[in-house]
Amino acid sequence: xxxxxxxxxxxxxxxxxxxxxxxxxxxxxxxxxxxxxxxxxxxxxxxxxxxxxxxxxxxxxxxxxxxxxxxxxxxxxxxxxxxxxxxxxxxxxxxxxxxxxxxxxxxxxxxxxxxxxxxxxxxxxxxxxxxxxxxxxxxxxxxxxxxxxxxxxxxxxxxxxxxxxxxxxxxxxxxxxxxxxxxxxxxxxxxxxxxxxxxxxxxxxxxxxxxxxxxxxxxxxxxxxxxxxxxxxxxxxxxxxxxxxxxxxxxxxxxxxxxxxxxxxxxxxxxxxxxxxxxxxxxxxxxxxxxxxxxxxxxxxxxxxxxxxxxxxxxxxxxxxxxxxxxxxxxxxxxxxxxx
Numbered sequence: 001x002x003x004x005x006x007x008x009x010x011x012x013x014x015x016x017x018x019x020x021x022x023x024x025x026x027x028x029x030x031x032x033x034x035x036x037x038x039x040x041x042x043x044x045x046x047x048x049x050x051x052x053x054x055x056x057x058x059x060x061x062x063x064x065x066x067x068x069x070x071x072x073x074x075x076x077x078x079x080x081x082x083x084x085x086x087x088x089x090x091x092x093x094x095x096x097x098x099x100x101x102x103x104x105x106x107x108x109x110x111x112x113x114x115x116x117x118x119x120x121x122x123x124x125x126x127x128x129x130x131x132x133x134x135x136x137x138x139x140x141x142x143x144x145x146x147x148x149x150x151x152x153x154x155x156x157x158x159x160x161x162x163x164x165x166x167x168x169x170x171x172x173x174x175x176x177x178x179x180x181x182x183x184x185x186x187x188x189x190x191x192x193x194x195x196x197x198x199x200x201x202x203x204x205x206x207x208x209x210x211x212x213x214x215x216x217x218x219x220x221x222x223x224x225x226x227x228x229x230x231x232x233x234x235x236x237x238x239x240x241x242x243x244x245x246x247x248x249x250x251x252x253x254x255x256x257x258x259x260x261x262x263x264x265x266x267x268x269x270x271x272x273x274x275x276x277x278x279x280x281x282x283x284x285x286x287x288x289x290x291x292x293x294x295x296x297x298x299x300x301x302x303x304x305x306x307x308x309x310x311x312x313x314x315x316x317x318x319x320x321x322x323x324x325x326x327x328x329x330x331x332x333x334x335x336x337x338x339x340x
Contacts, residue, residue, distance in 0.1 A: 012088055043068075200214070225307075230281065260303055281308045
């Protein structure tokens with residue numbers, strides 16, 4: 001239940017619509033702000049009248065102003081709708097930037113893959129790498145060019161080194177080809193929806209390249225199914241709980257006293273993983289902690305982001321009832337995931 005983030009009061013200084021569904025927010029802090037490329041902040045939002053937090057990648061920082069961008073999602077848990085309801089001058093609680101996704105600056109070349117709103121950390125990383133004279137290519141995957149936020153900036157900065165893969169134009173990313181073009185120590189930085197991330201990770205594994213050269217960041221709102229309400233049972237605690245579409249299983253469990261541990265809230269660290277005893281609906285694995293094979297086994301799920309697409313899941317927490325996952329194993333896996 002640890003949190004490295006330092007909370008403070010902030011003000012919405014400016015709002016700009018970048019596309020019909022992507023809105024940029026300038027968040028003004030009371031003191032100077034520093035951020036490494038690939039950083040994110042947390043913002044307190046109201047979802048269903050209840051306080052909650054959302055993480056947003058930092059697009060840029062100038063003095064005490066942090067710029068983020070938020071995509072309005074039809075199937076979100078409510079965070080994007082809250083952000084879009086804000087007006088200039090609105091007060092909010094936010095954290096100072098923290099980065100788990102900063103580039104290493106030790107590769108021979110870099111391939112940056114952005115999917116949709118996943119461009120926000122990518123454009124920041126791209127600026128940092130090009131400023132150091134690094135060899136960089138950007139592959140930007142979108143449904144339509146009209147939804148390609150920051151595309152003009154990337155094209156001005158990168159020229160022909162930016163490729164756009166717009167689904168409505170039939171231009172799809174050939175992931176295998178892109179990876180094969182990389183030198184042996186080339187690095188990939190990836191942020192996008194879960195389908196894109198799964199595909200890139202599968203191709204990367206098949207290529208036999210070192211896992212440490214593939215870095216990625218995800219957003220927990222991305223899943224294979226739209227968020228639906230479901231039930232979660234914890235027999236040992238005699239709990240049967242309703243998880244609304246706009247809330248996470250982690251929050252519902254902790255609110256009921258299940259005391260599930262967590263760290264990232266983005267499906268990356270694995271600390272909130274619970275064991276699946278039984279489930280009568282599809283499990284929508286939205287994490288990047290477990291492998292595709294582990295997802296297919298349906299033995300564990302990250303309670304911070306993963307869901308059930310309707311139905312009921314019966315679980316046991318890893319910390320109290322899972323003989324196959326000891327605390328040291330979880331911590332070791334979490335440290336590995338954080339390095340990615």
